[in-house]
Each structure stands twice: as C-alpha cells, then as structure tokens.
Amino acid sequence: MGDGDTEAAHEAIMQATYRALCEHGYADLTMKAIAEETGKSKATLHYYYDTKQDLLVAFLEYLLESFHEKVQLRDDENPAAQLTTILEKLVFGPDDYKEFQTAMLELRSQAPYSDAYRAQLRANNEELTALLAGIIERGIEDGVFQDVDPNRTASYLLSTIDGARTRWIVLDDDDVLTTVNEELQDYLAERVLVDGQEQIE
Amino acid sequence: MGDGDTEAAHEAIMQATYRALCEHGYADLTMKAIAEETGKSKATLHYYYDTKQDLLVAFLEYLLESFHEKVQLRDDENPAAQLTTILEKLVFGPDDYKEFQTAMLELRSQAPYSDAYRAQLRANNEELTALLAGIIERGIEDGVFQDVDPNRTASYLLSTIDGARTRWIVLDDDDVLTTVNEELQDYLAERVLVDGQEQIE
Structure with a gap:
C-alpha cells in the first residue's frame, strides 16, 4: 500500500480488526465482522486481503509498528532508563x-498450525529481541550494565513477560503483572545494572 | 471413582486423552477420537464423563497428580537441590x-471462555505455587536461601517458565528452553541462594 488513500484504508482496517477481535474473540472473528467495524463492504476488505489469515498477518505486523511508534527511544537516554521503560510497556x-x-x-495458539502466523510472530519476536539486545549492548559499552549475554538476557526477559501476560489471561490473575514487574526490576538491578537501583532513579 | 476397576478405567481414559490430544490437537479432539484410543465405546466414555469439557477438566487434574508423582520430594533433601530439580522438570x-x-x-487459550477450565487451571497453579513457595520457605528457614518473598518468587519463576514453554510452541524455538533454564539457574544462584552456585553443586 503506497498512496495516502490506501494508507488511510489500511489504518482503518487495522483499527477495525482490533475492535472486532476485542468484541468477537479470535474463534468467532469473520471478515464480515471486520467489514462491519470499518463501515466498508466485505468485498472492499477482500480487495486488500484475500483471506482472514492474510489480514491477521498484516495486523500482527501493524502491532509491531505501533509498538515501535509508542516506544521511540532517544539516543541520549540512559540505557537503564530505556530498558526499564520498555519492559514496563511490554x-x-x-x-x-x-x-x-x-x-x-488464541491466535498465537494457532501458530503451530499456520506457517504464515508463525513466520510473522517470529519476525515480531526477532525485532523485539534485537531492540532489547541493542539496549543491553549499549549499556555494556557505556559501562552501566554488567557483562551479560545480550541475546540470552533479552530472550529471558521476553519469556518472563510473555509468561506473566499469558498467566494474566489464562488464570485471570490481575496481580501477576505487578508482581512479575517488581521482581523483574529487582532482577535488572542485581543481574544487569552495574550499580543496581541507583542507575534507574 | 473408587474401586480398582474404576481406577483402571480412569487411568486408561486419561492416557487415551493424552494420545488423542497429541494426534488430533485440541480443536479437532472429539469424544469419538478418545474412545477409539481406549478401545472402549463412546457410550462407555460418556458413562464416566458427560461432556468433553468434563473429561478435559479431569485430565488437567490428572496432569497435576502425575507431576506430583514424578517429583516426589524427600524431606531430607537440600532445598536448593529440590528447587533446581523441580524447575528443570517444569x-x-x-x-x-x-x-x-x-x-x-490451545486448551489454555480457551480458559477465558470456560469457567471449568479456568477453575481447574487455577487450582493446578495454586498447588504448584504452594509447592515452590514451600521449598523456598524451608530454604529461608534453613538459612540456605536469602530472605525473599516466597510467593512472589514462586510466581516469578512460574511466569518465566510458562513464557519459555509458550515461546517454544508459538515461535517453534527449540533453543529457548535451554537458554531460559541457564539464566534461571544463574538467577537462583544470585537472587535466591545464600552462597550462590555452591549450594547446588
């Protein structure tokens, strides 16, 4: 999608997909339901996306772009502050x-059955991992982070966050996000930052 | 289920459910498929379980019992060794x-739509959390663990493991379990054990 009109249509469809997912869940999501949210016809939706799966792959990509826009990192910012902020947002x-x-x-649980979902989820994950590992590398270079393995640490942090969010949904446990975030901050202070908590404050 | 025959039938149905889940996945799992795995009729299966959901709730309970049987803890064992072993098994x-x-x-992703799944998954999680928190408490009493919050630490450990296992499946990432396990062991050494790595060896 290139010109302004098409970009606007793309944005409208992505936002409609978000609302339709919230309203119907993944299993009951239809192209018709998304079309109704856009106010466009189902035929218009199919002009852009052949199948629901194509549309959802585009939606996963859109989520990643939205995340990047929301966590614009400033180069002059302390890597410790950057890491804390980004982990909290995650x-x-x-x-x-x-x-x-x-x-x-639900969509993620279908990744083992869908090459297209899995490929896009892996691409999203690689970008996130690279984003975190990049911050960690810069922190090590600047001497504010300990000499940890950036990729291993990034994978560990993302696993912990993924697990907390999954448990929040599966167990309907509203405390788990706060609990894990507190422990993650302590982990950063002791395992990653050179001078512990002082770096963040 | 009380007597020997019923217990044997229960065990046979649970093992058949395991095999049927492996073969068909959750979405395509039917009572018929499970009955075929047991060699019993579908009517026999319905004699024990009204619905597929009832059967799967019993299966979740069975998984917890199996886990307890596999990780029989000895009271005289070092809490650090116990915790390391149990985390590796998880x-x-x-x-x-x-x-x-x-x-x-897939089943877990349906918990938000099923009170019965969610209640059993929460019960399983409470038992696991209590098991880990109990080991941590004993470690603190014995003076081999630092004075951490047992429940918070247990919730954090379980989140990290849950996330690693979810990413293993969703991203088809075979390295993530090893990577996260290594980092978890380092976390234990630095954040939980009093004398770090020495306790485990």
Whole structure:
C-alpha cells in the first residue's frame, strides 16, 4: 500500500480488526465482522486481503509498528532508563485490554498450525529481541550494565513477560503483572545494572 | 471413582486423552477420537464423563497428580537441590512433546471462555505455587536461601517458565528452553541462594 488513500484504508482496517477481535474473540472473528467495524463492504476488505489469515498477518505486523511508534527511544537516554521503560510497556501494555489479549493468545495458539502466523510472530519476536539486545549492548559499552549475554538476557526477559501476560489471561490473575514487574526490576538491578537501583532513579 | 476397576478405567481414559490430544490437537479432539484410543465405546466414555469439557477438566487434574508423582520430594533433601530439580522438570517436561504442549496451549487459550477450565487451571497453579513457595520457605528457614518473598518468587519463576514453554510452541524455538533454564539457574544462584552456585553443586 503506497498512496495516502490506501494508507488511510489500511489504518482503518487495522483499527477495525482490533475492535472486532476485542468484541468477537479470535474463534468467532469473520471478515464480515471486520467489514462491519470499518463501515466498508466485505468485498472492499477482500480487495486488500484475500483471506482472514492474510489480514491477521498484516495486523500482527501493524502491532509491531505501533509498538515501535509508542516506544521511540532517544539516543541520549540512559540505557537503564530505556530498558526499564520498555519492559514496563511490554508487561502492562500498550494493549492491555483483556479481551484483546485473550484473542491474541488464541491466535498465537494457532501458530503451530499456520506457517504464515508463525513466520510473522517470529519476525515480531526477532525485532523485539534485537531492540532489547541493542539496549543491553549499549549499556555494556557505556559501562552501566554488567557483562551479560545480550541475546540470552533479552530472550529471558521476553519469556518472563510473555509468561506473566499469558498467566494474566489464562488464570485471570490481575496481580501477576505487578508482581512479575517488581521482581523483574529487582532482577535488572542485581543481574544487569552495574550499580543496581541507583542507575534507574 | 473408587474401586480398582474404576481406577483402571480412569487411568486408561486419561492416557487415551493424552494420545488423542497429541494426534488430533485440541480443536479437532472429539469424544469419538478418545474412545477409539481406549478401545472402549463412546457410550462407555460418556458413562464416566458427560461432556468433553468434563473429561478435559479431569485430565488437567490428572496432569497435576502425575507431576506430583514424578517429583516426589524427600524431606531430607537440600532445598536448593529440590528447587533446581523441580524447575528443570517444569522447564523441560515432564510432558515435553511438542504435539501435546501445542494442544495444551490451545486448551489454555480457551480458559477465558470456560469457567471449568479456568477453575481447574487455577487450582493446578495454586498447588504448584504452594509447592515452590514451600521449598523456598524451608530454604529461608534453613538459612540456605536469602530472605525473599516466597510467593512472589514462586510466581516469578512460574511466569518465566510458562513464557519459555509458550515461546517454544508459538515461535517453534527449540533453543529457548535451554537458554531460559541457564539464566534461571544463574538467577537462583544470585537472587535466591545464600552462597550462590555452591549450594547446588
């Protein structure tokens, strides 16, 4: 999609997909339901996306772009502050609506059956891992982080956050995000930062 | 189920459910498919379980019991060794067959739509949390663990493991379990054990 009109249509469809996922969940999501949210016809939707799966792959890509826009990192910012901010955003949001996260968990559980979902989820994950590992590398270079393995640490942090969010949805446990975030901050202070908590404050 | 015959039937149905989940996944699992695995009729299956959901709730309970049997803790064992062993079993198994874990992730993603699934998954989680928190408490009493919050630490450990297992399935990432397990062991050494690595060895 290139010109302004097409971009606007893309944005409208992505936002409609978000709302339709919240309302219907993944299993009951139809092209018709998304079309109704856009106010466009189902035929218009199919002009852009052949199948529901194509549309949802585009939606996963859109989520990644939205995340990047929301966590614009400033180069002059302290890597410790950057890491803390980004982890908090990953734990608590940016899309911490339960209905939406419930639908996303369903979609993710279908990745083993869908090459297209899995490929896009892997691409999203690689970008996130690279983003975190990049911050960690810069922190090590600047001497404010300990000499940890950036990729291993990134994978560990993302696993912990993924687990907390999954448990929040599966167990309907509202405390788990706060609990894990507190422990993650302590982990960073002791395992990653050179001078512990002082770096963040 | 009380007498020997009923217990044997229960065990046979649970094992058949395991195999049927591996073979068909969650979405395509039917009572017929499970009956075929047991060699019993579908009517026999319905004699024990009214619905597929009833059967799967019993199966979740069975998984917890199996886990308890596999990780029989000895009271005279070092809490550090106990914790290391149990975390490794949680990361890598006891049921680390991809097909099975794929089906389990689908089932778990349905918990927000099923009070019965969610109630049983919460009960399983409470028992696991209590098991870990109990080991941590004993470690603190024995003076081999630092003065951490047992429940918070247990919730954090379980989140990290849950996330690693979810990413293993969703991203088809075979390295993530090993990577996260290594980092978890380092976390234990630095954040939980009093004398770090020495306790485990």
